[in-house]
Amino acid sequence: MKQEKIKPEYFGRFGGTYVPETLMPVLAEVERAFIAFQKDRARQREYRELLKTYNGRPTPLYLAQGLSAHLGGCRIYLKREDLNHTGAHKITNALGQALLAKSMGKTRLIAETGAGQHGVATATAAALLGMKCDIYMGTVDMARQRPNVFRMDLLGSRVIPVDSGGRTLKDAVNEALRDWTASVRTTHYVFGSALGAHPFPTIVRTFQSIIGRETKKQLLAVEGRLPDVVVACVGGGSNAIGIFDAFLRDKAVKLVGVEAGGLGLKSGKHAARLCPASTSRTGILHGSFSYVLQDNNGQIADTHSISAGLDYSGVGPEHSFLHETGRVAYTYATDSEAIAAFSLLSECEGIIPALESAHAVAYAVKEAPKRPRKNIMVINLSGRGDKDIFSVADYLGKKI
């Protein structure tokens, strides 16, 4: 009996299941459970109902007239993923995977988190569904995302500090994977981004692709046509693949992924893996073959970004594929460009974006003025910025 596959393990030459043997049986179990979950009408209804009444989906598509007028080019729409319950797109995936874990009879959730948004989302889903929950977080990230650390605590989850390596997202993934190899019987690892070993990139993409489907429907309703450009920030890449997925076949729609340029690509202190000026190369990290920032001996490089959610050496394998096929153009915004965009959106629109999402806004700041008024650009505003006010105040040298 051949196991039914949800999708091939690879996106072109990227992806795969590069994990310790101990995890192979559970990855097969997750894949079987996901296939069953998708076919299970009762569970799908339960998920849709939660997305609507608990999450607040569909999230609005908002015409940002203030920002558009200020930049003086094309019209800019914001896909308001920041209005999801818990403040970012992450909850859509966390709820889906928590329900999936329940269907598998698991009683405990674990997750990695960088910015803390995925940690909060997973802790929220665990509280809602009555599951135990442990979140791994690098100590550098805990310091710069303090509000989210306390939110996880309030939600009844344990935040486990990770002090190895660069003490950021990559190191948190390492620890979560180590936990999982020891706890697979009771525990589901809720991957927060479209990365890791098969079937996770596909599972996360499937849950998050609702962002693009909603966007398409909403824009068709108000404008009667597709956008010219869709922009999203790319850390692991879940909000980006979530909004891009529905437009992949619409070749006239330009898709742009914005990575963290940190202190600039020449400084070496950045997290740009796919944009043309990057020195990254193909590698194997955290379960999949993809582009990875590494040194001359094949050790994984530590990265830098003001935004904890983009501060990661690898990238989801489907993004590497979309980069190589040229379907998505990858570029970057530096820390200072992201901070400027953060302030600009706050002042023009009364919306404080997450620092991650501010990278996508920074692209719009550069690109929108070059485009005619009749052009339409959609920015995936993946999260809200309340969590970032301490980092931004620090950066600007302000005391709060």
Added chain:
Amino acid sequence: MNRYEKVFHQLRDQNEGAFIPFAVAGDPDIGASEMVLKAYIDGGADVLEIGYPFSDPIADGPVNQRGAQRAIAAGITPASFFRLMKKIRRYSDLPIGLLLYANTALHFGYRDFCSAAADAGIDSLLIADMPPEEHGELGRAMSVAGLSRVFIVSELTPPRRMRMICGEVDAFVYVVSRLGTTGTDATLSGSIRTTLSRLRSFTNKPLAVGFGISTPAHVGEVIAAGADAAIVGSALVKIIEENLDTTDVLPGLLAKKVRAYKAATSTKPYNGRSRYA
């Protein structure tokens, strides 16, 4: 007969299990690492298991992870590693297994890595994050270079998969004695006996048990439970970690420790027939 076959046959004739100590190459630096590995050999190791340090060793516990960090901080490169391996090979003819993470070989180039490894006297590769499903390209390069394969099974591996993995292995089957990462435990998992007897029904190849074995008593237990070899890593790496300022005493300490582990390998139950193909 390759080095592995020679050692396991000889031990079978003596009715003994093999003792396999592990160290991270280049820990705490290349020079001291050479002393460590030679001490293992002097103490009576039957096989050496050497880890190539990686920045993100997801299959390793904190002790081995810190060992890898020390080796990386001390500046290990593939070139200095292969030079170290050549020195060890000149010192001894015992089998050397290399444990590495996939990105190391990929970065170097699968073919070049395998031929450099074989050239340096390495006998087998175990890639911690590369199950047989992903082994195609590297596996071909290993065959060309004449490197043997080692794969891992655990108590969670379903029987069908066990049989598949046993078919892929040619040096020995690495049986993890507990779930999770490498490390030291007070007691051994009770399921190891069941796992070993199930594996024995699929293969005549040597079965080596590792992860969580820290005392000579554990070594005796797994050999008595039917294993052909016991692998000790973290307990030895911990000794290195505790003597970073006094590396001159390390060879003596480690050789003595290895001797104690090795002494526990003669508890093998004799079944009077050939167990290896």
